[in-house]
Amino acid sequence: TYTVHYYVLCLQDTISKLLSSLFKEDKTKLSGDAVLLMAEMLKVFVQEAAVRSQKQAESEDCDQVDIEHFEKILPQLVRSFNKV
Amino acid sequence: MIRFPPNFVTLAQLWRKSRCFQLVGSKLPHSKMSVDTDETHQRLKAAVHYTVGRLCQKVGEEHRREFSRQVVAAIAETAFRQCDVFAKDLEAFARHAKRSTVNAEDVKLVARRSTALSIYIQNKSEELTQEQRDLKKKSTGKRKSRDTEEDSRE
Secondary structure, eight states, X not given: OHHHHHHHHHHHHHHHHXXXXXXXXXXXXXXXXXXXXHHHHHHHHHHHHHHHXXXXXXXXXXXXXXXXXXXXXXXXXXXXXXXX | OOOOOTTHHHHHHHHHHTTGGGGSSSOOOHHHHHHTHXXXXXXXXXHHHHXXXXXXXXXXXXXXXXXXXXXXXXXXXXXXXXXXXXXXXXXXXXXXXXXXXXXXXXXXXXXXXXXXXXXXXXXXXXXXXXXXXXXXXXXXXXXXXXXXXOOOOO
């Protein structure tokens, strides 16, 4: 369980530094809560991508989840996370 | 002991090489950061890639299908790009509220783009608030029963 917690901490730290580096202005900062929630959100995003790709591979009777499976589900995934 | 499929050996080596562990816990010297932004980005990318790999491995184990190295890399790249979108939106929302610190409210606004995600993030946010309230409360001996809402997932 130590290893699991370490990876969770690692992700939060990574998210914090990553998002900070992507802000346009130097003065923009992230609250601790925002980091936690964004880490969750990214996790959901990745899990959705993985699960949908897996389902696609399953529907095509493929033993391995490959890039073409991901490419097929990608448009819908992006749309559902970026609705305007 | 966590076992990785063979294609992760190279990735772990890359990750160790990029010294991502240094980002965790220890403070990155600020003067160095401005000079090594590209290198930092590469390390952050590698860290994201590693986490994506772990998450894909978990999904793969649950459904008994392995994720190829290419698909993991593709998902990681997409996640990285999605972070860029998130970051810009978060900054815009905070600026609109005349704040320079992005907070949970901004995250909830970003999550609003997806109903399921919005509910999930809303629940997580409430969990966090509840935890913080519980921590702040001095132990009075009274036990408070916690209402835990079920995550509504698609």
